[in-house]
Amino acid sequence: MGSFYKDGTSYRYKFIDHLGKTRKLNFGGTRPSKREQGYLDSNVTHLVSCRKNGCLIDPKVQLWLSQIHGSPIAKRLALWGLIAMPGVATLGEYLDWLFDQKLNQWKDADGNAVWSPSTERGCISTKNYLIQYFTADRAIHAITAGDAEEWLQWMRSAATKSNRPAAISKHVKRVRSWFGFAARKKWVQENPFTWLPTGSQVDRERILYMSPEEAETVLAHLTYDQHRLFFVLGRFGGLRLPSEVADLRWSHFDFDSKTIQVPPAKTKVRTMPLWPEIRDYAWPEFKEWQDSERTDDYVIHRHRTIDRDGRSVISTKIVAIMKQAMKLAGLEDFRKPMQNLRTSCENDLRLIVPEGRLTEFMGHTSKVAELHYRKTTKQEFANFANVRRLAPDEGENEAESLDQTLDPHGPEMSENEREEEFSEAS
DSSP states (O other): EEEEEEEEEEEEEEEEOOOSOOOEEETTTTOOHHHHHHHHHHHHHHHHHHHHHHHOHHHHHHHHHHHHHTSHHHHHHHHHSSSSSSSOBHHHHHHHHHHHHIIIOOBBBTTTTTSSSHHHHHHHHHHHHHHHHTTSSBOOOOOOOHHHHHHHHHHHHTTHHHHHHHHHHHHHHHHHHHHHHHHHEEEEESSSSTTTTOOOOOOOGGGGOOOOOHHHHHTTTSSSSHHHHHHHHHHHHHOTHHHHTTTTTTGGEETTTTTEEEESSSSOEEEEEOHHHHHHHHHHHHHHHHSOOSOBBBSSEEEEEEEETTTTTTHHHHHHHHHHHHHHOTTTTOSHHHHHHHHHHHHHTTHHHHHHHHHHTSSSHHHHHHHHTTOOOOOHHHHTOOOOOSSSOOOOOGGGSHHHSTTTTTTTTTTHHHHHHHHOOO
């Protein structure tokens, strides 16, 4: 409990904070009324008690904090540590503060921002949906669990473009994390989004396959060799586009042993074969780099830019070029093109490469592959449609049986057979 007193021409309020230090609030020449004095003393005493004991701030005190937001009193209380978040009371202010921390203040083990550029884009989308529904002026402590459920129903409606279950699940997980942080810091009474169901983030309808023949058509619509090399690294190499290709250098290529060392954009460094389709496009580019006077050794040197962390990355312009080539090739419905180029490579290789080797080459686990990459292709459907499980009718040609009509690299091969064939080919 504090006390008011007059110091010369100024009125002051003196109290002991949670650290045992004497603090003073200056009100200038204006004397607060008895009611204002009692209200201030009660609220400050409550804040000191919460900081000492780690308890939750009473909603009435949170309302008072939102009313004095940005005032000299609020700034002094924040400076002394009684308000954990300096002057932030609304949803818009909290999200702005959180984004600033994630992008500019907090760093990972490598000294980079906690959020990558792709993560930032997804979080901006979630932030916009929150602001669109609740408005930026909504007090964060005034959002209840019921409000959160209504927001979820709004997200599922046609009012939003991102109303697929997998996309909504990502938005819910982000919001739960953001408000969970605020709850742990005692800035809100509880996390109103805790009980929202997240559901699965797997969207099987958006897993698409591009056949080698379709890939050749796309290559024919790409003008420059750099664009073709970028495309085959994703479609026939399975590299993540554009993140892994952005850091790929000619020093990662070993044309003698026919291997590529893929830099760690998302997972650890991995080594994969230098597939023939990649060699056909990489070798001329490599020779051209050797004969040139370029100081850098980036495999893809066109369309590069500098990101916020000062790193050289590939701009989104090359992604737009890929989409335009696919559209000209009649694949305008090929959604998530960068992801599904890697998906197509996975579905090709799983028929000829043993499971253990394949996960090593692609840089993900079998579980992730089954959920997000693998899908039965048209050729596999055709192979399975020729499987005969009953004895053929008399006079029917036995040559039409499964053993003579299926693709020799199809899924009917055992794991040992694929291992032996892959070893022989290697």
